[in-house]
Amino acid sequence: MTVQDRYKTYLSDQRRHFDELVTEDWETYLVKEATELWRFEVDLLMRWVRPATILDLGCGCGFHDAEMARRPFVRHIDAIDYSVKSIEKAVSHYADRKINYCAADFSEFQTRTLYDLVVSFQVIEHLESPETFLQTCAERCSAGGHVALFTVNRLRPYNRNLMRRGKSAELEDSMHKQEFSRAELRELGRRCGLAPRRIFTYAVEKLWRSHRLGLWMGYLLPMWGTRLGAVYSKSG
Numbered sequence: 001m002t003v004q005d006r007y008k009t010y011l012s013d014q015r016r017h018f019d020e021l022v023t024e025d026w027e028t029y030l031v032k033e034a035t036e037l038w039r040f041e042v043d044l045l046m047r048w049v050r051p052a053t054i055l056d057l058g059c060g061c062g063f064h065d066a067e068m069a070r071r072p073f074v075r076h077i078d079a080i081d082y083s084v085k086s087i088e089k090a091v092s093h094y095a096d097r098k099i100n101y102c103a104a105d106f107s108e109f110q111t112r113t114l115y116d117l118v119v120s121f122q123v124i125e126h127l128e129s130p131e132t133f134l135q136t137c138a139e140r141c142s143a144g145g146h147v148a149l150f151t152v153n154r155l156r157p158y159n160r161n162l163m164r165r166g167k168s169a170e171l172e173d174s175m176h177k178q179e180f181s182r183a184e185l186r187e188l189g190r191r192c193g194l195a196p197r198r199i200f201t202y203a204v205e206k207l208w209r210s211h212r213l214g215l216w217m218g219y220l221l222p223m224w225g226t227r228l229g230a231v232y233s234k235s236g
Contacts, residue, residue, distance in 0.1 A: 002024075002025055002028070003017065003020045003021045003024050003025050004021070004025070004173075004174075006020075007174060007175060008174050009174060010174060010175060010176070010177060011175065012128050012177075014083075014126060014175055015082045015083045015084070017175060018060070018081075018083035018085070018086055019083050019084060019085035019086070020085075022060075022061055022083070022085050022086050022089050023085050026089070029061070030061065030063075035063060036212060036215070037203060037215065037227075038063050038064055038067070038121070039063075039067055040202070040203075040212070040215045041064065041121060041150050041202075041229070042064055042067040042068055043067075044200075044202065044219070044229070045119070045148055045150075045229075045231070046068070046071055048146075048197070048198060048231055049116075049117055049146045049148070049231065050071075050073045051073070051074060051115070051116035051117035051145070051146070052073060052074065052075045052076070052116050053075060053076050053077075053113070053115045053116045053117070054068060054074060054076070054077040054078070054115055054116065054117045054118075054119060055077075055078050055080070055113075055115040055117070055118045055119070055140055056068075056077060056078070056079040056080065056119050056120065056121075057080050057106045057109075057118065057119070057120045057123060057133075057136075057137065058080070058081055058106065058120050058121070058122075058123035059079035059080060059081045059086070059087075059090060059101070059121075060081060060083075060086050060090070060121070060122075061086055061089045061090050061093065061094065062079060062086075062087075062089065062090025062091075062093065062094035062099070062101060063094060064119075064121050065077050065079045065090070065094060065096070065099050065101075066094035066096055066099070069096045069098040069099055074098060075098065076098055076099075076100070077096075077098055077099045077100070078100050078102065078111070078113070078115075079099055079100065079101050079102070080102050080103075080104050080106060080109050081101075081103065081104075082103065082104060082105040082106075083103070084103045087101050087102070087103040106133065106136060107132075107136065111140070113140075114140060114141065114142035114143075114145070115140060115141060115142060115145060116141075116142055116145045116146070117141070117145060117146050117147075117148065118137040118138075118140050118141045118145070118146075118147045118148075119147070119148040119149075119150075120133075120137070120148075120149055120150070121150045122150060122151060122152075123149075123151075124149055124151050124180070125151050125152050125173075125176045125177065125178060125179050125180070126175055126176060126177060127177060127178075128177055130177075130178060130180075130188065131188060131191060131192065134147070134149070134188055134189065134192045134194070135192045137192075138192045138193055138194055138232075138234060141234045142234070143234060143235065143236040144233075144234065144235075144236050145233075145234050146197070146231055146232060146233055146234070147189075147194055147231075147232045147234065148229070148230065148231045148232070149185065149229065149230045150227065150228070150229045151179070151180060151185075151227070151228050151229070152172050152173075152176065152179045152180075152226070152227060152228065153179070153180075153181070153182075153201050153225055153226055153227055153228040154169055154179035154180055154181050154184075154228075155169075155181045155182075156205070156225065156226040157205075157223070157224060157226070158170070158205075158226075160223075180228060181228075182199045182200075182201070182222075182228065182230075185199055185228065185230040186199050186230070189230060189232045193234070193235075194232035194233065194234055195232060195233045195234075195235065196230065196231075196232055197231045197232060197233045198229070198230070198231045199228075199229070199230045199231075200219060200222070200225075200228070200229050200230075201218050201219065201222045201224075201225025201226075201227065201228055201229075202215055202216075202218040202219040202225055202227045202228075202229060203215050203218040203219075203225060203226050203227040204217045204218045204221075204224045204225070204226065205226045
């Protein structure tokens with residue numbers, strides 16, 4: 001039985017779930033399809049922002065951080081996750097002189113530093129209070145900097161088909177508390193004092209798992225996209 005199969009009910013504190021996921025299911029967690037998706041997310045983000053300093057909240061195994069650290073304009077990354085085992089994997093697999101990994105909850109992480117970019121990949125859908133999380137991101141972003149979120153598209157084709165038949169949209173994962181649409185992410189950013197710069201979809205579910213073209217098709221054809229991203233700017 002996989003870790004995902006064991007956890008069928010939502011937990012507000014999921015650190016044990018992720019501790020087990022990156023240890024027991026590591027070989028299936030870090031597969032080519034996943035890393036291609038993660039690399040695409042970083043490539044897409046870095047087309048629009050060129051941060052020197054980055055705070056990654058919910059960094060997981062550190063793959064995204066290692067990809068961001070490859071950019072010559074990136075000088076330093078603080079990467080935070082409350083899963084101790086995830087941080088151990090990050091240190092052992094994706095250590096880099098530019099990256100400081102830290103095991104901590106985002107609400108407990110203490111720093112006076114403000115960052116050019118505050119980013120999270122597949123985090124906000126797990127949280128009971130997404131607005132509190134995004135407000136924390138905004139507070140730790142420097143004036144003129146950016147906040148970026150990558151998550152699941154609630155209005156992906158599967159859910160739209162359900163809704164057309166009068167049924168409720170389904171969550172992609174039992175550990176998700178809430179999933180979002182582009183309009184909802186735009187409004188969430190505005191409530192946190194952030195100006196939406198780009199709200200976009202990406203990745204066609206079946207195609208991106210077999211061909212990189214599927215990642216771009218979900219970006220170029222929003223009605224097909226199963227993933228969702230938002231880049232906000234913070235005014236001076």
